[in-house]
Amino acid sequence: SQASEALPSFTGPQANPYWNGVNPFVVYPQKLPLLRLTDRGIQLETPRQYFRTAFTPNEAFFVRYHLDLIPNSIDLSSWRLNIEGNVEKPVSLSMQDLLERFKPVSIAAVNQCSGNSRSRFQPRVPGGQWGNGAMGNALWTGVRLMDLLSAAGVKSDTVQLQFQGLERGPGPEGKGSHAFMKSLDWNDPVLQESIVAYQMNGEPLPMLNGFPVRLIAPGKFSTYWMKHLTWIRALNKPDDNFWMATAYRIPDTPRGNTTPADIAAGKVKTIPIGKMPVRSFIVDPDGSSKLIAGLPVEIRGVAFSGYGRVTKVEVSLDGGKTWQIASLGAFYGPYSFRTWSFQWKPTQPGRYTLAVRATDEQGNVQPDEPVWNPGGYLWNRIERQDVVVGTAS
Amino acid sequence: QGTLGQVLQPLPVTNAQPDGVYSVGAWPQYTPELADGPGKELVQSYCQVCHSSTYITMQPPLPAATWDAEVQKMIKTFGAQIPDDAAQQITAYLQAHYTPETRKQ
Secondary structure, three states, X not given: OOOOOOOOOOXXXXXXXXXXXXXXXXXXXXXXXXXXXXXXXXXXXXXXXXXXXXXXXXHXXXXXXXXXXXXXXXXXXXXXXXXXXXXXXXXXXXXXXXXXXXXXXXXXXXXEOOOOOHHHOOOOOOOOOOXXXXXXXXXXXXXXXXXXXXXXXXXXXXXXXXXXXXXXXXXXXXXXXXXXXXXXXXXXXXXXXXXXXXXXXXXEXXXXXXXOOEEEOOOEOXXXXXXXXXXXXXXXXXXXXXXXXXXXXXXXXXXXXXXXXXXHOOOOOEEEOOEOOOEXXXXXXXXXXXXXXXXXXXXXXXXXXXXXXXXXXXXXXXOOOOOXXXXXXXXXXXXOOEEEEEEEOOOOOEEEEEEEEEEEOOOOEOOOOOOOOOOOOOOOOOEEEEEEEEOOO | OOOOOOOOOOOOOOOOOOOOEEEOOOOOOOOOOOOOOOOHHHHHHHOOOOOOOHHHHOOOOOXXXXXXXXXXXXXXXXXXXXXXXXXXXXXXXXXXXXXXXXXXX
16 A cells, blocks of 8 residues: 655655655656656666566666766667777677677676665765665676677786776766776676676666666676676776776675774775675565455565575564575576565464565575665665554454 | 656657667656755756756755765865855755754755
């Protein structure tokens, strides 16, 4: 059921108590109504209900740009993917080249914003005030990054690969407000699994999700999944552009956790953000309607980890004191959402706090402690859902 | 302003040519009103050069010092061209309307 009065227009200074952010629904080309964070720099959050399935519909997939100058029209007769920089032979590939000269491959992978759930932070931090909906899972189809790179021949003294798309801003050249670029280390194993995708869930990419092609870096946060990918540059020294040197950095501490005091004291060493820690979400029940004592209900949601497949999902009916094993849905690959479900027959009327936690194949378990860092990154605390069970007579 | 709350049905691309151009409609804007008060016009002219003022209203209530740091970040890190005097008035405006003590809307 829905709120009969409008929710407040903001949350804070406490943590946002809602599953999604409290923003208005808006309509954009190729999209269903989504929750607007910002409109110039477009940032749109996916509502909770779209996470009932392992694959998130393209029309509902979240959108996160940093800068305002993005294309709404692309001419494939002139668009080219350029592989340049520290390479033997720079190449310029058309969409037709990508479709005809390279073998297509597919991978199911979760795309999650580094700042997903930032509105949970205490104290609150500036940035996109996402609830849990800055994530989505899709079946991505395209060309292996390594196949493209062999066509250009990356030189042996390369240290990083830089990715740039058509996202630009009106700020001065040389500043982060002018262009968005991200780099991955040349020896990062993710490059072997990365693809340049021209298809998302079997369709061309929506414009707002990176048409005509975007980078898929399985297991990594979305910041590396460059949209409208147009330049891949081999670098022989590390990228020092704003989006690598200053933004998207996490404390070099367990879980990326630190305190405002340590930040103020200037004691915290940082590193670029990388893989996504294990997470799980309760999608249903959402607490907006009462449950009926004696009537079974399916508690269900999704789980994933950037460190490999989810091996276990546990559900608690008592706010995290005791845990029971949930059943896992189909396995679509180690980087995909995995749906989970748990049959519950509440026998006693009352108030219950449901909770869920996932474990991945490396043995990482979701913690019950919050995380704090100034970027608002890496939230993966155990999720809870309050529900009310009414009597049946 | 975009058509808030009105669902646009998928429009058949009957007018499109079978060429290499792939287009969608213009990006709509959904920018909420800023709080009224001295400095509002300065925010509208200087802070909307690179992004909409929705970046301000989207934030949770932030402490006064954080707003000061945000304005300095826009100038020093992102290269916003704002004279000192205007920057001070913008900071004062943000502190008067968007801190835990002052935020109303």
